[in-house]
Amino acid sequence: MEEQTLKISKIKDGTVIDHIPPGKALKVLSILRIDEKDGNSISIGIRVMSKRLGQKDVIKIENRDLEKFEVDKISLIAPDATISIVKNYEITEKFSVDLPQRLVGIVKCSNTNCITNTKEPVVGEFTLLSKHPLQIRCNYCERTMNEKEATASLF
Amino acid sequence: MLRNRSVVSIADIGNDELSEIFRIADDMEKSLKSGKSLALMNGKIMATFFYEPSTRTRLSFESAMHRLGGSVISVAEAKSSSFAKGETLADTVRMAEGYSDIIVIRHSMEGAARLASRFTNKPIINAGDGSGQHPTQTVLDLYTIKKELGDINGKTVTIVGDLRYGRTVHSLLLALARFDTKVNLVSPPMLKIPDYVMSMLPRDFRVDVVDDLQSVIEDTDVLYVTRIQKERFSDPNEYQSVIGSYSISNETVGSMKQKSIIMHPLPRVDEILPEVDLSPKAAYFRQANNGVPVRMAMISLILG
Ligand SMILES: Nc1ncnc2c1ncn2[C@@H]1O[C@H](COP(=O)(O)OP(=O)(O)O)[C@@H](O)[C@H]1O
Ligand SMILES: [Zn+2]
Numbered sequence: 001m002e003e004q005t006l007k008i009s010k011i012k013d014g015t016v017i018d019h020i021p022p023g024k025a026l027k028v029l030s031i032l033r034i035d036e037k038d039g040n041s042i043s044i045g046i047r048v049m050s051k052r053l054g055q056k057d058v059i060k061i062e063n064r065d066l067e068k069f070e071v072d073k074i075s076l077i078a079p080d081a082t083i084s085i086v087k088n089y090e091i092t093e094k095f096s097v098d099l100p101q102r103l104v105g106i107v108k109c110s111n112t113n114c115i116t117n118t119k120e121p122v123v124g125e126f127t128l129l130s131k132h133p134l135q136i137r138c139n140y141c142e143r144t145m146n147e148k149e150a151t152a153s154l155f
Numbered sequence: 156m157l158r159n160r161s162v163v164s165i166a167d168i169g170n171d172e173l174s175e176i177f178r179i180a181d182d183m184e185k186s187l188k189s190g191k192s193l194a195l196m197n198g199k200i201m202a203t204f205f206y207e208p209s210t211r212t213r214l215s216f217e218s219a220m221h222r223l224g225g226s227v228i229s230v231a232e233a234k235s236s237s238f239a240k241g242e243t244l245a246d247t248v249r250m251a252e253g254y255s256d257i258i259v260i261r262h263s264m265e266g267a268a269r270l271a272s273r274f275t276n277k278p279i280i281n282a283g284d285g286s287g288q289h290p291t292q293t294v295l296d297l298y299t300i301k302k303e304l305g306d307i308n309g310k311t312v313t314i315v316g317d318l319r320y321g322r323t324v325h326s327l328l329l330a331l332a333r334f335d336t337k338v339n340l341v342s343p344p345m346l347k348i349p350d351y352v353m354s355m356l357p358r359d360f361r362v363d364v365v366d367d368l369q370s371v372i373e374d375t376d377v378l379y380v381t382r383i384q385k386e387r388f389s390d391p392n393e394y395q396s397v398i399g400s401y402s403i404s405n406e407t408v409g410s411m412k413q414k415s416i417i418m419h420p421l422p423r424v425d426e427i428l429p430e431v432d433l434s435p436k437a438a439y440f441r442q443a444n445n446g447v448p449v450r451m452a453m454i455s456l457i458l459g
Pocket of ligand 2: 111143
């Protein structure tokens with residue numbers, strides 16, 4: 001299994017995002033705003049075999065670090081993802097994403113009549129109600145959002 | 156327990172606090188009846204900001220504060236002053252903080268009162284935020300049920316009307332879920348209860364969505380009727396047809412239990428025919444009158 005993933009490509013320096021739920025890799029790329037203009041070389045494995053998940057998606061991005069807010073966003077759609085930092089072909093750091101109990105400035109409230117969607121000096125703030133399936137609640141208007149709504153309303 | 160705390164959502168008030176409010180509201184009612192004036196809030200100032208029109212809620216808040224011996228400052232038309240000048244609510248609240256001890260806000264947007272509470276240390280009372288919460292209305296509704304029927308537990312509450320936009324309904328439903336009650340929800344399909352409200356209820360709470368009021372009327376202890384707003388319908392004929400099938404008449408009242416009541420947050424328009432007013436079951440004006448002692452209790456607990 002490990003072999004199959006590695007077959008995709010080996011990177012010298014960069015980031016590996018592993019254990020993404022099968023089929024969600026493209027969504028993760030869109031969160032990272034990776035598009036045709038991006039200069040890094042990227043390998044994507046979709047529905048590769050994994051011991052832990054049965055199937056999983058993997059993304060390997062050369063010469064790219066992730067910001068904290070990007071990791072938080074990824075955690076919304078891939079709450080069990082692991083992130084490995086690769087330096088000179090070796091993993092130098094590895095951690096699991098951690099969907100925070102309180103999500104601040106990551107998601108915008110989908111309720112158009114919510115006070116946070118005005119020019120008031122606040123950002124979207126949510127409480128995590130459930131990871132699987134994802135459910136978060138706006139700390140202001142108290143509306144709940146599911147994964148589909150949340151990922152459609154990322155800042 | 157409520158001391159110095161904001162009341163934005165019904166969830167901000169625990170069950171013990173609710174009992175305490177009820178107990179003090181009883182005392183307040185007695186002292187109102189006796190006609191003697193209170194000086195509990197002497198020297199305290201309440202600021203009210205109503206960004207949306209209100210008659211009952213505003214009058215009852217202001218009356219409650221005056222009855223307690225405190226004073227009230229208010230912006231006549233909050234909407235046309237600060238708001239129109241482009242000032243944020245956050246700034247308005249920080250300004251008002253220096254002028255008052257407690258701030259009451261009614262706003263057209265959901266989450267407004269919560270936002271206000273984040274920008275001041277003074278307690279904020281939510282007097283209604285869009286289709287969100289209206290916790291003092293909910294407390295007075297619960298107080299009314301308890302007072303009229305002796306207990307909230309064991310009761311079947313049937314809520315009829317606009318369950319989609321009606322904010323009093325959302326707070327009330329969440330509050331009833333904390334008691335041993337059964338709830339029936341009756342509304343036209345386009346005004347049915349939003350999923351996000353249903354998803355906030357505990358799984359074991361007994362709540363039924365029913366199409367036909369007649370099928371549940373005989374088991375109902377509390378018939379809670381809300382206004383169906385004409386503005387929600389693009390076609391006036393549709394409004395007429397809907398309102399016809401949801402309006403409460405003496406015939407409806409005739410199928411109700413001996414010891415049962417009809418409530419309405421008011422103003423009522425066509426939902427309850429005037430003929431019903433004469434029935435002892437018609438509790439809506441008594442309910443409205445409970446607004447003052449309940450708010451007196453809440454203010455005095457918060458500022459006590
Ligand atoms: N040099 C490298 N280049 C690209 N991918 C790598 C490299 N080293 C490890 N990986 C990948 O990083 C992920 C995490 O590696 P590892 O900790 O060994 O696996 P796991 O957490 O699945 O047990 C795996 O998908 C692995 O294939
Ligand atoms: Zn919101």
